[in-house]
Amino acid sequence: MPEPKHLTERVALGEQSYDVTVGEDVLGKVAEAADALAVANKRCAVLTDSNVGRWYAGQVTEALEAAGFAPTVVTVPAGEASKELSVAGEVCRKLIRAGLDRGSFLVALGGGVIGDLGGFVAAIFYRGIPFVQLPTTIVSQVDSSVGGKTGVNAPEGKNLIGAFHQPRAVIADVATLSTLPEREYREGFAEVIKHAAIRDSSMFPAITRAASDRGGLVELIERNVAIKARIVEEDAHETSGVRALLNFGHTVGHAIESAAGYGELLHGEAIALGIRAALQLSEEVEALDPSATATVCKALDQFALPRHLASQISTAQIMAKLMTDKKFVSGKIRFVLLRALGDALVSEQVTHDSIEKAIGALRA
Ligand SMILES: NC(=O)c1ccc[n+]([C@@H]2O[C@H](COP(=O)([O-])OP(=O)(O)OC[C@H]3O[C@@H](n4cnc5c(N)ncnc54)[C@H](O)[C@@H]3O)[C@@H](O)[C@H]2O)c1
């Protein structure tokens, strides 16, 4: 058989460096990645969810078994509710009962929920075992599988309990996207458009093509991995501020997501609205050229991402959510803006009033 088409991007983090392989029909490469871990025993776990496991757990366990590994499949219910401390605890206990120990490893097969939960389990199980990510959504392939942020949600807020734990390899198989529901496919492009807006405006034509033709997905996803990888390399633990640029569209977006009630709007749909608001603020504060706004908005429209805020979500509710997770210091907040397409900055010139106005504009 010919070698499946794939591209590899290195995430250079010293001893914690790893390769991200993006390709078509590459799930079987999990066996090579597992071999390269050179772990002490052959026991491993494949953590997946009830949707993804049904389609792909068989392929992954077969490849691992053929390479001499003894995988145990652990399946959690699909959905954000599985990103929970008690679920992480239960998964750990299942691994113990299946005979895994500090010489074992974990494979996270699924979207961002499984990547975040699986990475967290790998970070705490026996004080840390290696893990491999097999991301199966656009969001997880272009964003969450790279960077080592793992964790679970608390009732008090999302992602509040977690650890930095880098994967030892990431294998993003675009063929798995064929079973991803259309709405989840489209929402993932909010993050792709975000990457293009903050770092690589030359990506817009390829994004436009992906709206109607999935032929170029391997290259497009690899370009996004490269953007995320370069930012993570510069600021692995989110201390220098560069990684904060990835929050473009997320200050208002998260507030909308949370004001709407989690589950109402998908993350990417809320972020699309947040990006639209951030563009308006960029025009106001950084004199962003309106043609740049038009380019980004057109891309969001091509993936049918929301243009307007539903009337039942009040601006006051959104502002209240925003104030609970972001601090205004003397009326100002750290806000990611664009100077130009591909050129983002963290600004402290955005006021409470101008954010309110930008949210109001989403209703027009
Ligand atoms: N760690 C990070 O840096 C980071 C970055 C961004 C997002 N996240 C997290 O990622 C999560 C969201 O990830 P997501 O959007 O991938 O959601 P998800 O993992 O919930 O997947 C979305 C839905 O699609 C299903 N699915 C996934 N892949 C499929 C496939 N190939 N075929 C059929 N169905 C499939 C899932 O079962 C689920 O129902 C959030 O919890 C978010 O906090 C983390």
Ligand SMILES: [Zn+2]
């Ligand atoms: Zn996001």
